[in-house]
Amino acid sequence: xxxxxxxxxxxxxxxxxxxxxxxxxxxxxxxxxxxxxxxxxxxxxxxxxxxxxxxxxxxxxxxxxxxxxxxxxxxxxxxxxxxxxxxxxxxxxxxxxxxxxxxxxxxxxxxxxxxxxxxxxxxxxxxxxxxxxxxxxxxxxxxxxxxxxxxxxxxxxxxxxxxxxxxxxxxxxxxxxxxxxxxxxxxxxxxxxxxxxxxxxxxxxxxxxxxxxxxxxxxxxxxxxxxxxxxxxxxxxxxxxxxxxxxxxxxxxxxxxxxxxxxxxxxxxxxxxxxxxxxxxxxxxxxxxxxxxxxxxxxxxxxxxxxxxxxxxxxxxxxxxxxxxxxxxxxxxxxxxxxxxxxxxxxxxxxxxxxxxxxxxxxxxxxxxxxxxxxxxxxxxxxxxxxxxxxxxxxxxxxxxxxxxxxxxxxxxxxxxxxxxxxxxxxxxxxxxxxxxxxxxxxxxxxxxxxxxxxxxxxxxxxxxxxxxxxxxxxxxxxxxxxxxxxxxxxxxxxxxxxxxxxxxxxxxxxxxxxxxxxxxxxxxxxxxxxxxxxxxxxxxxxxxxxxxxxxxxxxxxxxxxxxxxxxxxxxxxxxxxxxxxxxxxxxxxxxxxxxxxx
Numbered sequence: 001x002x003x004x005x006x007x008x009x010x011x012x013x014x015x016x017x018x019x020x021x022x023x024x025x026x027x028x029x030x031x032x033x034x035x036x037x038x039x040x041x042x043x044x045x046x047x048x049x050x051x052x053x054x055x056x057x058x059x060x061x062x063x064x065x066x067x068x069x070x071x072x073x074x075x076x077x078x079x080x081x082x083x084x085x086x087x088x089x090x091x092x093x094x095x096x097x098x099x100x101x102x103x104x105x106x107x108x109x110x111x112x113x114x115x116x117x118x119x120x121x122x123x124x125x126x127x128x129x130x131x132x133x134x135x136x137x138x139x140x141x142x143x144x145x146x147x148x149x150x151x152x153x154x155x156x157x158x159x160x161x162x163x164x165x166x167x168x169x170x171x172x173x174x175x176x177x178x179x180x181x182x183x184x185x186x187x188x189x190x191x192x193x194x195x196x197x198x199x200x201x202x203x204x205x206x207x208x209x210x211x212x213x214x215x216x217x218x219x220x221x222x223x224x225x226x227x228x229x230x231x232x233x234x235x236x237x238x239x240x241x242x243x244x245x246x247x248x249x250x251x252x253x254x255x256x257x258x259x260x261x262x263x264x265x266x267x268x269x270x271x272x273x274x275x276x277x278x279x280x281x282x283x284x285x286x287x288x289x290x291x292x293x294x295x296x297x298x299x300x301x302x303x304x305x306x307x308x309x310x311x312x313x314x315x316x317x318x319x320x321x322x323x324x325x326x327x328x329x330x331x332x333x334x335x336x337x338x339x340x341x342x343x344x345x346x347x348x349x350x351x352x353x354x355x356x357x358x359x360x361x362x363x364x365x366x367x368x369x370x371x372x373x374x375x376x377x378x379x380x381x382x383x384x385x386x387x388x389x390x391x392x393x394x395x396x397x398x399x400x401x402x403x404x405x406x407x408x409x410x411x412x413x414x415x416x417x418x419x420x421x422x423x424x425x426x427x428x429x430x431x432x433x434x435x436x437x438x439x440x441x442x443x444x445x446x447x448x449x450x451x452x453x454x455x456x457x458x459x460x461x462x463x464x465x466x467x468x469x470x471x472x473x474x475x476x477x478x479x480x481x482x483x484x485x486x487x488x489x490x491x492x493x494x495x496x497x498x499x500x501x502x503x504x505x506x507x508x509x510x511x512x513x514x515x516x517x518x519x520x521x522x523x524x525x526x527x528x529x530x531x532x533x534x535x536x537x538x539x540x541x542x543x544x545x546x547x548x549x550x551x552x553x554x555x556x557x558x559x560x561x562x563x564x565x566x567x568x569x570x571x572x573x574x575x576x577x578x579x580x581x582x583x584x585x586x587x588x589x590x591x592x593x594x595x596x597x598x599x
Contacts, residue, residue, distance in 0.1 A: 033277035033385070036403045037417060039482040044426035044434050046482035048418035054447055055270055055306075058237050058262040059130035060098075062305050067091045070308035073282060077312045078120040079326050085120065087308065090127075097128035098230045099222025101159070104188050104200055104213065108133030108233065111155050111197075111245065114292065115139040115148070115171065116163035117316035121204045121215055122291045123301055125161045130243055130262070133233050134159075137245045137257075138292040141166045141317070142576075149178045152195050155245050155257050155454050159200035161215065164207070166317070172209045175201060182211035239263040245454055246294055246393050257454035258393045268396040268448050269302035271420040275401050276334070276361055276387055278307035283361075286332040287311050288323045288341055294397040295366055299389075300336065309334070320344030321352070328354035335362035335383060339369050340575060342377050343518060349381055361385035361404065367580050370511040370518070374412040390415035390486065392472055394463070396448040399424060400484050414483040422446040425469070426478050439487050439502075442476035443469040475502060492583065494523035494531050499561045501533055503583075506562055510535065513553055515543040520573055521564065522583045524591050534590055535564040536573060545569070566594070 037049055057065065066075070066087045075087040085093070106112060112134045114125045129136040137157055139148065152160070162171045176182050179192035182201060190199050190211055201212040208214065222230075243262045247255035273279065287300040304311045314326035323345050327335060337345060342364055349356070359382040364374065369388050378386050385404040388411065391397035402416035410416075418424045425433050426440040434440045449470045452460035463471050475487040488502035495501075503521035510519035518538040523531040539545055547567035554563040574585040 033280060033404045034275045034420075036405050037482065039417075040480055041436055041478075041482060042480070044436050044438065044440065044478040045424070046418045046478060047423045048420045050421045052271075052274060052420070054263075054267050054421060056239055056263075057266050058234075058239050058241075059127060059243055059266060059302065060234055060237065062266055062302070063091050063094055063127050063131065064234070066305045066308065073308055074310050075304065075308075076120060076123055077310060077330055078118075079312065079314050079322070079330070080316055081120060083120045087305075090124070093124050093219065094127045094131060095227065095230060096222060097124050097219050098131035099226035100218035100220065101128060101132045101134060102226040102229050103221045103223060104159075104218060106132060106134055106159050106200065108237070109135065110158040111135045111137050113137040113139050113152065113157045113160035113162075115141060115143070115160055116204065116292075117141050117166060118287065118291050118296070118313040119163070119204070119316060120313075121161070123311065124219075126291070126297055126301055127305070130237075131230055131233070133237050133241075135242045135245060135259075138247070138297065140247070140292060140576075141290070142169075144169075145174050145177045148174060149195060150254060151247060151257075152178075152198055154254075156197040157195075158197055159202065160198065161202045162204065163316075164203055164205040172201075172203060172212065176210075185211045187211060187213045237262070239266070242451060244297075246292075248393055256456060256459055259451040259454045260396055261451055264396040264448055264450065265298055265302055266306070267421070268398055268419075269298045270306045272299045272363075272389070272398050272401065273303040273307040273309065275403065275420065276363065277385065277404055278303065278309050278334075283307070283309040283334050284330060284332045284358075285309050285311055285334045285336060286323055286327050286330075286362075287313055288318050288335070288337050288345065289366070290317065293366075294391075294393050295336065295338075295363075298397060299363060299365075318344075320348040324348035324352050324354055327356060327359065331358040333358055333360045335359060335381065337362075337364060338366035338580065339364060339373055340367070340518075340573070340581070342373060346373075346376055346380060356382045359383055361387065363387055363389050365389035365391065365398070369412075369415075371412040371508060372511045373518075375408065378408070378411070386411060388412075388415055390484065391419075394450045394470060395422075395444055395472075396450070399444045399448065410483060414479075414485050416484065417482055418484075419448070422448055424478065424484065426476055427469075427471075431465070431469075436480045437477060439475055439477050441490060442472045442474045442484070442486070444472065445469050492522070494533055496523070496526075496531050496533060496561055497529045501562055506533065506535065506558070506564065509554070509558055510537065510550070513545075513550070515540050515545045516550075518573070520581055520583060520586065522587050524566065524587060524594065532565045533562065534566040534568070534587075536568050536570045536586055536590075538571065538573070539569060566590070 071088040075090045076085045203212045204215040239262045244260045245257045289295040312330045315322040362383045387402040389398045390400040400415040423445040425443050428440050477485045488504045506521040507519045517540045521535045524534045526532040550567050574582045
C-alpha cells in the first residue's frame, strides 16, 4: 500500500478532477520526471504504471481547468499570424466560438469537420466543438474533392470549418465542386444532393464566400442564451461520449473513421505529458506536426491544455527552416516531429546554427525511428530528454513511450515502455501470448482503445476481439524488461522464396552507413521468388555512393536473402502530409519501372 505523502496529495490536487478545488496552504513544485519502471517478465506482456489516477474529465472541462491552474501563462503562439494567447484568453475565445456554433444551429452529437492547417483558429475549433457537445471530425488539409466528399458522407458531417486555402488548393472552390448548391444558398441553409448532411460552411477568411459564414462572425454570434446552453452542457456531456473522429490513412480501400471519446483523448494527452515531465515546469512545444493528425491534437493541443505547456506553431504546414527559427526565437523547450520531419529540422539546424540552449526534450513518432537519426537529434539539437513514442490512431494514440532517464540504447533501439495504464502483449496467430523476445502481433488493451470505427461494426470486430485486445497489425518484440521493438507490419513482411524478411531490420542496418541519410526497404513482385527485396536510399550531401557499393556494404553482414536485390538512390520518398512514408507508392512505381527496363 503506497505511503500517503504531501507530494502525492499535491499531485492528486493538481491532476485529478475530484481534487481541483482543493487548495493547500503550502505547496512545493514538482521536480522529478516520471521514473523508470523496473520490471522482469518471461512472457510478452507488460502494463504501464498507474501511480497517477486516470482523469474523469471531458475536453471542455479540461479547458476550464487550464484557466484555474495556468490562466495568465501563454498558451499558444501562432507565429505566422503573430497571434498570442494566454490560457485565460483561449478559454474566452473557445467559449465564444462554442456559443456561436450553438447559435447557428449545431446541436450536441452533430459532427463538425475541421479542414485546415496549424492555426489559432484550428485550436479554438477543436475545443469549442467539445464545449458545444459536437463531435470533431479531423480532415486532411490535402484532401481533394472525392476524398473530402467521402469523409463528409461517411460520418454525416453537418458543419465544416475550413481554411481559405492550402498551398494551391482553394477550399471554397473544392466545396463548390462537390456541393454546387453552395453558390446560391444562404449561410447555414445548404441543401446538397451529393453531401446531404452538410448544412453549415464556416471559412477562416476576411472575405465573404457564397453560402458560407466567416469564422470571425461565428466567433461573435453567440447570445446570452447560447452561452447559458454551453455552460449547462459542461455537466451533461459524458466523458465516454464520442469527441473526435479521425480517419486512418489506410493504404488500401477507403479510410475508416476512428471514433475516440473524451476519456480516450484526455487521459492519453495527460499521460504523454506526465511521462516526459511537462508537469514539472512550464514548457514550450514546437508543434511541427499537423494538428489534424492525432500527434498534433493529442500530444500538442490537448496535452498543452492539461499541463499548461505553450503550443508554438512555426508555420501553417511543416517547414523545417521555420521550425529552426521558431525554436530559437520562442525559446521552445520541446520539439515534436516524425522521423522525416526531424531529418529536415536537423538539416535546417546545421544550416542556421541557431541557439538551442533552451531545448530539453521532444517526441519522435509517427513512423519507425532510425537509430542514427535519434542520436544526431539528441546530440545536435540538445534534446537530452528526448523520447520515442509508438501508437496508432485507434489507441488515442500512444501505447509505448520512453522515459527521460532511459539510456541511449533504450532511447534509440526501442519504442519505449508501455504507456501509463495501458496493457500490451505480443501474440501468435492463435491469439496466444508468446514468450518474451519472440516476434508476433502487437496487441494493446486499456482506456485508450477507440470506441470503434464509425458506422462499421464489422471492421471494428476484426481488430477488437472479445477479450478487448486491440490487434495492431504490427509485428513486435517485447523484451524481459517490458520495452518494445517494432519489427515491421504484418502486411509489409516480405516473403522471398519462403524466407521472411522484415524491412525494419534491413533499414536499421543500412542506416549504419555514414553516407546513407535515410533508407526504406520494401518488397516487389518477382515471378520466381514471389517477392524480391528493394531499397530506396537518400544519401548525405556530397555522397557519390552507388547501388553496387551499398550491396557490397551489406555482404557478409546481412544474410544473403536480406541483401536488397534492387537499390535505387533517390532525392525524396513519397509521403503523406503527416510525413509518413508511403511504401505502397514506392512499390507500385518501382515495379512499373522494373517492368519497363525488362522490356
